[in-house]
Amino acid sequence: xxxxxxxxxxxxxxxxxxxxxxxxxxxxxxxxxxxxxxxxxxxxxxxxxxxxxxxxxxxxxxxxxxxxxxxxxxxxxxxxxxxxxxxxxxxxxxxxxxxxxxxxxxxxxxxxxxxxxxxxxxxxxxxxxxxxxxxxxxxxxxxxxxxxxxxxxxxxxxxxxxxxxxxxxxxxxxxxxxxxxxxxxxxxxxxxxxxxxxxxxxxxxxxxxxxxxxxxxxxxxxxxxxxxxxxxxxxxxxxxxxxxxxxxxxxxxxxxxxxxxxxxxxxxxxxxxxxxxxxxxxxxxxxxxxxxxxxxxxxxxxxxxxxxxxxxxxxxxxxxxxxxxxxxx
Numbered sequence: 001x002x003x004x005x006x007x008x009x010x011x012x013x014x015x016x017x018x019x020x021x022x023x024x025x026x027x028x029x030x031x032x033x034x035x036x037x038x039x040x041x042x043x044x045x046x047x048x049x050x051x052x053x054x055x056x057x058x059x060x061x062x063x064x065x066x067x068x069x070x071x072x073x074x075x076x077x078x079x080x081x082x083x084x085x086x087x088x089x090x091x092x093x094x095x096x097x098x099x100x101x102x103x104x105x106x107x108x109x110x111x112x113x114x115x116x117x118x119x120x121x122x123x124x125x126x127x128x129x130x131x132x133x134x135x136x137x138x139x140x141x142x143x144x145x146x147x148x149x150x151x152x153x154x155x156x157x158x159x160x161x162x163x164x165x166x167x168x169x170x171x172x173x174x175x176x177x178x179x180x181x182x183x184x185x186x187x188x189x190x191x192x193x194x195x196x197x198x199x200x201x202x203x204x205x206x207x208x209x210x211x212x213x214x215x216x217x218x219x220x221x222x223x224x225x226x227x228x229x230x231x232x233x234x235x236x237x238x239x240x241x242x243x244x245x246x247x248x249x250x251x252x253x254x255x256x257x258x259x260x261x262x263x264x265x266x267x268x269x270x271x272x273x274x275x276x277x278x279x280x281x282x283x284x285x286x287x288x289x290x291x292x293x294x295x296x297x298x299x300x301x302x303x304x305x306x307x308x309x310x311x312x313x314x315x316x317x318x319x320x321x322x323x324x325x326x327x328x329x
Contacts, residue, residue, distance in 0.1 A: 015084035038061075071113070104145060
């Protein structure tokens, strides 16, 4: 809900209708900003309008492959936020276009339009030398943003959780359908799940100008858990008994090669490559205060949020007790 007070500052949010985007739009609206949501299909972004006051939030058409549409979207903006990213490639939506070229185009347009502040969402694990196309293009996107807009604030979250997330919901749905869940690489990869509302608050602080320009912040939750521990937690919350079967990386890649042919793949070869590396906040970021805690945000634990939306995957929904059933490995 908005504050009721609308400021004069205008913030353009690219990708504002996505999972993270809707929470960022809400956080900005609560601060009183006017929010312009730049998306490919404005007709599908109407659900964002109730997050603010009348006329406070409006959607415009923009495509990061089209510089002219980007220029129109950023015109007159005081700040720009780029949230556009993909988890897998599909048609013309390639990693190189969306995550490498796109951020640079948005940053260049923001610079040319005289925009004062920019916040760009990247990811922990962004690495120009990575074998993962996702991680490599995330790093390329960061570099392009820094070149065009040196004062941009960059956010690198670990896996993001919330009611519409792609991680807990995906495995919650899988546990409802199949008797075995794969522990890719043995399930030892470490993650630091971060709540989407905390990410949105960090982005809003960047828009406010409270964060150090030209700095990359690493966003993680209060706990580090292995892939196996996260699957065990999902099974506990949903009350499901499922076998957790170790799956070597090379075999996982072979299975993923077939799975990635589906329109919305359960797993891709590139995602298997990503699982070979831990996804946690670095010690350097902690020492330098480039974390949620370092900017004054107390991160939410998964226990405070996840059970509420995983309840749909229990046998009797929210009215069943998950405590009688535990996971197996």
